[in-house]
Amino acid sequence: MSMPFYVAPEQLIKDKADYARKGIARGRSVIVLEYTDGVLFVAENPSRALHKISEIYDRIGFAAVGKYNEFENLRVAGVRLADMRGYAYDRRDVNGRSLANAYAQTLGTIFTDQPKPYEVEIVVAEVGETSAEDQLYRLMFDGSVADEQGYVAMGGQSEAMSGALESRWQPGMDLPASLKLAVSLLNEFGAETARDIAPELLEVAILDRNRPRRTFVRMNSIKLTELLS
């Protein structure tokens, strides 16, 4: 009988975490910001069909970086969970916290039980009646959750972007100002040298608290050009 090699649990977890981190850092970044009327999602995404930002429910949005097939799987599961809950109870009974919990449990279980962890990082954003009630949940590949205040940057160069956001983001910024900030960060840090990303290569959406019922709106490049000018 052959003996399996002994690997210390610390080493196993560390290897898996390093593997997942590397996968996530390879991808382009996504920035999620709170602004006066809700939550803004900005991603550098050359694809029009494979979204990184999506609607989950009336007041809940989803943004992800990493491996597309893995976060798409989680996104679809989130839409199913939210729609089922809203149908079985009421639309008001669907909230971001329970969705973030379900994702955390799922990612955590996959991280510990499966040989390959998910290479994804996710933000679940919920827009409230007032900006004080807005919520940003950041979920890591190992299932850890953080309740973020104001902004999140994920993907490659996320640390540099988070550092810049700390000094340049402030509460009460309006939509054009927040959008300009997010785009300038993607321009500055998104690649090795600073550049100007064309509006067609940006995926942008908002959760607008002033809209009735479904608050999620995608912004097309015409609207983006208008907001950025």
Added chain:
Amino acid sequence: MTNTGGMLPPAFLRNGSPSFADFLADLAPDVLTARLLQASIDTSHLAPHGTTIVALRGAFGAVMAGDRRATMGNVISQRDIEKVFQADDHSVIGIAGTAGLAIELVRLFQVELEHYEKIEGVQLSLDGKANRLSALLRGNLGMAMQGLAVVPMFAGFDLDRQRGRIFSYDVTGGRYEEHDYHAVGSGSFFARGSIKKMYREDISAQTATAIALEALYDAADDDSATGGPDIARGIYPVVAVTDIDGVRILEDSELLPIVESIIAGRQRRPDGPLVNMEIQS
């Protein structure tokens, strides 16, 4: 649902259909309406029934209107029931028949359309939506055979063809596209006769609204289960207009002047406006 210790159950993570109803039927059939009763008896007297819905089509899109009455036998069980709903951005659904099941069908249909849109990232075509409604309706056939029938009507603005369209259904899920106008429910014969004499293909949304309200008045005039406009209580039919810009449910303040002019007209001529008749000799 099976207990998976807080993790999303495997069914949620499985690659599957973008249909919410199919997902629910697989995972939690108890959340769906009971599909078949045990005893084979007529149960139609047990629940309230909603009555007349009319819809008209024009170059602008479509208008759908429904009266506000629900009845149980000879009793008026509700005076202000709503039977016309927005289905999604560009379509509306109206329902006649067993009120409880019908409203549940509308709720499921609304989630079905939204679910598809969110999962797939695009909306279903208008024909796709109409077909999904057929499939959902077919699930209610067992109940229909025991007297709890639901008869919806679906209308919307077809963004591909750039025009309004109307679909009617039977209890087996049969789907029929109507050319210009249609009515369902107990007062539908009177309403359809009324629209037939007033309809023109070139009507505007405003004219279509007025014709729909005249038709519901005619239905209420001759069918005891259809309610007319209730001026004393301020209860008017629900009117939904769908055009290229989306769906709009008209406010009471918009309906009141039309309702008042209809009533004033009926005081002069109780049977409604005279149709210009040109007889060729």
